[in-house]
Amino acid sequence: xxxxxxxxxxxxxxxxxxxxxxxxxxxxxxxxxxxxxxxxxxxxxxxxxxxxxxxxxxxxxxxxxxxxxxxxxxxxxxxxxxxxxxxxxxxxxxxxxxxxxxxxxxxxxxxxxxxxxxxxxxxxxxxxxxxxxxxxxxxxxxxxxxxxxxxxxxxxxxxxxxxxxxxxxxxxxxxxxxxxxxxxxxxxxxxxxxxxxxxxxxxxxxxxxxxxxxxxxxxxxxxxxxxxxxxxxxxxxxxxxxxxxxxxxxxxxxxxxxxxxxxxxxxxxxxxxxxxxxxxxxxxxxxxxxxxxxxxxxxxxxxxxxxxxxxxxxxxxxxxxxxxxxxxxxxxxxxxxxxxxxxxxxxxxxxxxxxxxxxxxxxxxxxxxxxxxxxxxxxxxxxxxxxxxxxxxx
Numbered sequence: 001x002x003x004x005x006x007x008x009x010x011x012x013x014x015x016x017x018x019x020x021x022x023x024x025x026x027x028x029x030x031x032x033x034x035x036x037x038x039x040x041x042x043x044x045x046x047x048x049x050x051x052x053x054x055x056x057x058x059x060x061x062x063x064x065x066x067x068x069x070x071x072x073x074x075x076x077x078x079x080x081x082x083x084x085x086x087x088x089x090x091x092x093x094x095x096x097x098x099x100x101x102x103x104x105x106x107x108x109x110x111x112x113x114x115x116x117x118x119x120x121x122x123x124x125x126x127x128x129x130x131x132x133x134x135x136x137x138x139x140x141x142x143x144x145x146x147x148x149x150x151x152x153x154x155x156x157x158x159x160x161x162x163x164x165x166x167x168x169x170x171x172x173x174x175x176x177x178x179x180x181x182x183x184x185x186x187x188x189x190x191x192x193x194x195x196x197x198x199x200x201x202x203x204x205x206x207x208x209x210x211x212x213x214x215x216x217x218x219x220x221x222x223x224x225x226x227x228x229x230x231x232x233x234x235x236x237x238x239x240x241x242x243x244x245x246x247x248x249x250x251x252x253x254x255x256x257x258x259x260x261x262x263x264x265x266x267x268x269x270x271x272x273x274x275x276x277x278x279x280x281x282x283x284x285x286x287x288x289x290x291x292x293x294x295x296x297x298x299x300x301x302x303x304x305x306x307x308x309x310x311x312x313x314x315x316x317x318x319x320x321x322x323x324x325x326x327x328x329x330x331x332x333x334x335x336x337x338x339x340x341x342x343x344x345x346x347x348x349x350x351x352x353x354x355x356x357x358x359x360x361x362x363x364x365x366x367x368x369x370x371x372x373x374x375x376x377x378x379x380x381x382x383x384x385x386x387x388x389x390x391x392x393x394x
Contacts, residue, residue, distance in 0.1 A: 004067035012059045013161045019046070019063075020053035025161065027065070038066055086132050094132035099154075100300045104163035104293050106133060106141055108155045109302040112280055116146035116155065126155065133157070144168050148247065150262075153180070153285025153302040166293040171244065176290040180239040180249060181227075181304070181322055183282035183311055184258040185270060187235045191226040195252040199245045209265065210247045212255050220245045222252045227322050230315040234261065234273060238286075238325055249283065261311070276314050278307035289327065 014022055023030050032053065038044040039052045043066040046057060057063070086094070100107035108126065110116070115125040130141050141157045144167040158164035170176040198217025202209045221242040229235045235258070239249050250266045253259055259267025262281040272279055289299040301323070304312075312319060 006065040006067070008063045008065065010057050010059050010061045010063060014057065015059040015162070016056055016165070017161070018053065019044075019051055019055045019057055022057060022063070023053075030065075030068070083128065083131060086129065090129060091132040094129035097126075097129075098133065099302060100298065101135070102292075102298075104159055105167070105298060106157040106159060107288070107298065107300045107302075108157060110147055110152055110155045110285075112150050112152040112305050112307070115149040116143065130157065145171050145244075147285055148250075148281075148283075150281035151180075151283045151285065152305045152308070154178075154288040154300055155285070156288060156290065156298075163293045167290060170290050174242060174244075176288065177327060178241060178285060179287040179327065180241070181284045181286045181308075182237050182239055182249065182253065183261045183277075183308070183315070184235050184237055184253055185233075185261060185267065185273065186258045187229045187232055188224070188226060188237075188256065188258055193224055195222045195224065195256060196220070197252060197255055199248060199251055201246075210245070210251050212251060218245060219243060220248050220252065222249060224253070225325055227325065228317050230317070234277075234315055236312065236315070236317050236322070238322070277311050280305075280307045282308055282311060284308055286322070287327075 008026070010022070014025070017025075020032060020035055023032075023035050035044065035053050039050070042050050043064075044051050045064040046055065047061050048064075051063075097108040097110065098106055099109050110126060115122050117127045118125045127143055130143070133141050137159050139160065141159045142161075142164045144156055144158050144164055147153065147155055156167060158167050167176075197212045197220060198214060199210050199220045200213040200217040201207045202211040223240045223242065225238045227236045227238055237253075239253075241248050245251075247266070250260055250263050254263070254266040254271075259271040260281065260283050261271060261273055261277065262279055263271045263283070284304055285302060286304075287299070287301045289297055292298050304319075309319070
């Protein structure tokens with residue numbers, strides 16, 4: 001059996017990932033249980049040393065993999081469901097969505113009505129079209145974030161595992177900047193404001209609908225700016241999410257009394273305008289700026305779908321006005337959630353330091369009572385009035 005031992009070299013695309021993740025990518029038939037057994041028995045090694053599934057690997061390292069166990073592999077491996085082949089029309093449609101392409105990334109302009117990923121009774125979606133977008137790459141591109149089915153606009157796709165990890169980190173750390181355009185019902189009294197309302201899944205909806213939940217909700221923060229108004233009936237707004245909660249923009253705008261036009265799920269009948277305005281959702285991911293894995297940035301804008309641009313014209317808005325606002329440079333660390341994290345980290349460090357001091361004093365101690373530190377400048381400030389949840393911008 002020793003003669004059948006396999007040797008693999010970690011390439012640059014797998015630098016820094018966990019060993020179990022490497023197996024999932026390159027040897028999917030070796031289940032986690034099998035890999036764990038190899039590790040326990042010392043058969044799994046990296047650069048000659050015993051390894052565990054959770055170890056991080058580096059480019060250039062040698063992975064020693066024992067002979068495959070035909071019985072165990074066959075018993076535990078799940079049959080792969082083959083994706084249906086795309087038609088010529090589907091491939092042409094997918095390629096037409098691409099508005100930016102480089103070695104690490106693709107940016108698509110997703111049309112409204114097309115889901116990002118599949119689900120129950122959803123067979124047509126962006127993920128199924130990615131088979132048409134390999135181009136010159138030797139692997140299938142991968143989604144790194146998503147848009148709601150009825151939301152149009154910028155959608156980023158990674159072309160390598162390394163790029164996927166970098167982009168995912170940008171989204172999770174809030175360094176990626178996203179700008180949305182929306183047409184809303186009515187006009188907010190504060191034209192440049194911040195909405196800070198926690199969000200959670202609404203009970204009884206199976207997770208299909210979110211709601212504002214002051215007690216159990218996850219922190220959610222959205223900046224809005226009014227670009228133009230059509231009397232008191234409607235407004236064209238720019239939205240920048242500083243957190244990434246499900247349906248965040250839709251929930252927040254409905255919560256302050258100005259639902260997005262066409263969003264009957266959260267605005268009910270009040271979300272529709274009379275006359276020639278389309279009943280489709282008027283929410284569009286206009287712009288994305290994100291750090292590129294190879295240096296520099298990707299900064300892309302997506303053209304509006306026809307129903308949105310027609311509504312702008314019908315309401316008397318000028319498209320040029322939308323791109324005239326400067327990109328808000330607020331950092332995530334300056335936001336309420338960022339401050340709370342910073343405070344939590346400081347408190348954790350302080351507890352560790354006090355624990356170390358107690359150990360240093362030994363069992364005797366000095367008998368002096370410890371003072372409880374007061375919250376300093378970093379303390380989270382109270383919110384404004386519940387009615388508007390907005391405050392004047394800069």
